[in-house]
Amino acid sequence: MHNFTIIELINGLKKKVFSSTEITQHFLTRIKNLDSKFNSVITLTENQALAAAQSADQLLAKGEAPELCGVPILHKDIFCTNGVRTSCGSKMLDNFVPPYDATVIENFKNSGSVMLGKTNMDEFAMGSSNETSFYGAVKNPWATDSVPGGSSGGSAAAIAARLAPGATATDTGGSIRQPAALCGITGLKPTYGRVSRWGMIAFASSLDQGGPMARTAEDCALLLNCMASYDDKDSTCINRPVPNYSANLNDSIKGLRIGIPKEYFSEGLNPGTEQAVRNSLAEYEKLGAELVEISLPNTGLSVPAYYVIAPAEASANLSRFDGVRYGHRCEDPKDLEDLYRRTRAEGFGDEVQRRILIGTYCLSAGYYDAYYGKAQQVRQLIRQDFVQAFEKVDLIMGPTCPSPAFIFGAKGNDPVAMYLEDIYTISTNLAGLPGMSLPCGMVDSKPVGLQIIGNYFDEARMLNAAHQFQQVTDWHQQAPAGIES
Amino acid sequence: MSIEKQTIENLATLARLAIDDTRVEEMSQRLGSVLELVDQLKAADTSGLSGLDHPLNETQRLREDTVNKPNMREAFQAIAPDTEGDLYLVPKVID
Numbered sequence: 001m002h003n004f005t006i007i008e009l010i011n012g013l014k015k016k017v018f019s020s021t022e023i024t025q026h027f028l029t030r031i032k033n034l035d036s037k038f039n040s041v042i043t044l045t046e047n048q049a050l051a052a053a054q055s056a057d058q059l060l061a062k063g064e065a066p067e068l069c070g071v072p073i074l075h076k077d078i079f080c081t082n083g084v085r086t087s088c089g090s091k092m093l094d095n096f097v098p099p100y101d102a103t104v105i106e107n108f109k110n111s112g113s114v115m116l117g118k119t120n121m122d123e124f125a126m127g128s129s130n131e132t133s134f135y136g137a138v139k140n141p142w143a144t145d146s147v148p149g150g151s152s153g154g155s156a157a158a159i160a161a162r163l164a165p166g167a168t169a170t171d172t173g174g175s176i177r178q179p180a181a182l183c184g185i186t187g188l189k190p191t192y193g194r195v196s197r198w199g200m201i202a203f204a205s206s207l208d209q210g211g212p213m214a215r216t217a218e219d220c221a222l223l224l225n226c227m228a229s230y231d232d233k234d235s236t237c238i239n240r241p242v243p244n245y246s247a248n249l250n251d252s253i254k255g256l257r258i259g260i261p262k263e264y265f266s267e268g269l270n271p272g273t274e275q276a277v278r279n280s281l282a283e284y285e286k287l288g289a290e291l292v293e294i295s296l297p298n299t300g301l302s303v304p305a306y307y308v309i310a311p312a313e314a315s316a317n318l319s320r321f322d323g324v325r326y327g328h329r330c331e332d333p334k335d336l337e338d339l340y341r342r343t344r345a346e347g348f349g350d351e352v353q354r355r356i357l358i359g360t361y362c363l364s365a366g367y368y369d370a371y372y373g374k375a376q377q378v379r380q381l382i383r384q385d386f387v388q389a390f391e392k393v394d395l396i397m398g399p400t401c402p403s404p405a406f407i408f409g410a411k412g413n414d415p416v417a418m419y420l421e422d423i424y425t426i427s428t429n430l431a432g433l434p435g436m437s438l439p440c441g442m443v444d445s446k447p448v449g450l451q452i453i454g455n456y457f458d459e460a461r462m463l464n465a466a467h468q469f470q471q472v473t474d475w476h477q478q479a480p481a482g483i484e485s
Numbered sequence: 486m487s488i489e490k491q492t493i494e495n496l497a498t499l500a501r502l503a504i505d506d507t508r509v510e511e512m513s514q515r516l517g518s519v520l521e522l523v524d525q526l527k528a529a530d531t532s533g534l535s536g537l538d539h540p541l542n543e544t545q546r547l548r549e550d551t552v553n554k555p556n557m558r559e560a561f562q563a564i565a566p567d568t569e570g571d572l573y574l575v576p577k578v579i580d
Contacts, residue, residue: 096564097564098564099557099560099561099563099564100557100560191541192540192541193540193541193543206538206539206540207540232548235545235546235548236539236545238541238543239546298529300525301525301526301529303522304522304523304524304525304526305523305526307519307522307523308523308526315500319500319501322501323566324565324566324573324575325561325565325573326561326564326565326566329566329567333576334576335576335577335578336575336576336577336578337501338503338576339575339576340501341497341501341502341503342503344500344501344502344503345502345503345504348502353502353504353512354512354515354516354519356500356502357493357496357497357500357502357512357516358516358519358520360496360499360500361492361496361516361520362523364496364499370527371523371526373536374526374527374529374531375523375526376536376537376538377529377531377534377535377536377537378526378529378531379536379537380531380534380535380536380537381529381531381534383537383540414518415515415518415519416518416519416521416522419519419522430537430540431540432539432540432541433540456541
């Protein structure tokens with residue numbers, strides 16, 4: 001049952017092959033029995049899930065079921081859930097039970113889906129390996145000595161291990177696409193402003209974007225139909241009609257112009273990863289697409305620009321965690337200053353503190369123009385690269401990350417080595433463009449991801465191209481050893 | 486590149502983080518390597534370019550100033566570390 005895609009589950013529910021209660025119970029049991037190996041779930045919401053499944057079964061019986069009615073999914077622990085602890089992977093919020101739902105959560109509730117629980121993640125989404133979580137690292141189901149990627153590593157690992165058919169995730173510099181690649185699943189970061197950020201705990205507000213993860217592009221389309229909405233409560237949300245992302249999946253991609261940025265195939269790319277990506281591009285040619293070499297000359301500046309902008313915005317966003325209104329508070333503060341400083345030193349982990357300090361440095365008097373101002377200008381350069389590229393091509397493709405999942409601790413002492421993990425994904429966040437990753441090969445028995453970057457609001461075309469690829473390849477159907485049974 | 490101890494202490498004060506002496510050196514080195522990375526920006530020619538404040542170059546919209554949310558004071562105060570009456574309690578600020 002856990003090998004069914006979301007589409008197959010919906011069909012089974014409608015035809016009464018099984019009930020939502022049965023599949024919900026099945027996935028809950030799997031999480032309870034298997035997740036000790038992967039650590040992908042922080043909070044299991046068993047009682048709420050079974051109650052929601054029962055309500056879904058009643059709606060299904062009446063024939064009044066909304067689109068995702070009865071489908072069990074997991075939510076990244078960055079989305080506020082009414083009455084359910086929302087930790088953001090941090091000790092700071094270990095005791096935080098929000099009194100409201102994020103808009104994304106509300107959308108999923110309205111669609112009748114069932115929340116199984118909340119997934120593990122890098123603390124405040126700051127990381128590319130899930131090693132910064134207060135709840136311990138998530139393990140990659142393909143090789144448990146290796147990282148699942150991050151920050152949405154819990155969501156990605158859970159889907160790979162068939163603990164849920166789909167999950168929500170967020171992406172600030174690659175946090176959906178990189179773990180999707182490393183865990184062999186499909187994930188999509190929409191255009192900035194497509195999905196509401198209201199109730200999604202903020203890391204870097206001008207980069208953060210929620211999106212879906214599932215095993216197939218077809219399932220991601222279905223989840224995005226539910227996630228994407230205009231929201232008055234998020235002032236950066238774009239007021240634009242949400243198309244039906246499932247409508248054009250079967251269109252032919254004959255004549256599709258695919259840009260191949262030469263900068264994405266340079267030094268530092270694992271040869272096996274490169275081969276898998278090149279093989280996939282050949283597959284696209286067979287499907288009738290045309291490959292066009294392009295250049296994104298400012299790609300090399302994206303990581304430095306990101307590591308000014310993201311920490312700067314994080315240092316401002318995370319100033320709200322002060323031990324006064326919610327979350328962790330230190331014991332016996334001697335005065336207000338002591339309350340702030342010890343609460344934050346105890347509540348935040350090392351990487352978060354490091355980024356707060358970097359951000360504070362870049363925003364401090366005398367440095368603002370040289371760092372933040374300059375990085376915002378560089379961001380304009382990166383955006384222009386893409387604007388020019390999309391005059392010639394419909395989509396851009398390349399590797400999602402430089403190499404397959406690395407061993408735990410491999411990049412532990414060098415933050416810069418870890419930051420370079422996101423070298424191919426960060427520029428789309430800086431430009432606000434949509435990007436996705438889908439499985440396209442294996443290297444050393446670990447999955448490789450193909451990245452697809454689209455023009456603004458062109459998610460439907462990306463999903464169409466991904467779906468067509470998944471009709472002629474089976475990388476997305478492969479499962480880690482020991483998972484099938 | 487490493488950052489001076491004094492700078493780390495100053496940043497920690499601005500960011501309201503307690504950083505004890507045993508961590509200063511490590512922080513200084515790690516921050517230094519990140520700043521070395523971001524210093525690559527200096528070489529970029531950005532003359533005449535304005536900064537990108539919104540990824541889609543949009544301006545933030547304004548909304549009508551109307552009351553549209555219920556008062557959730559009780560729900561929010563129920564999860565606070567310490568409250569009294571309608572107020573959040575903090576250690577004494579003024580003697």
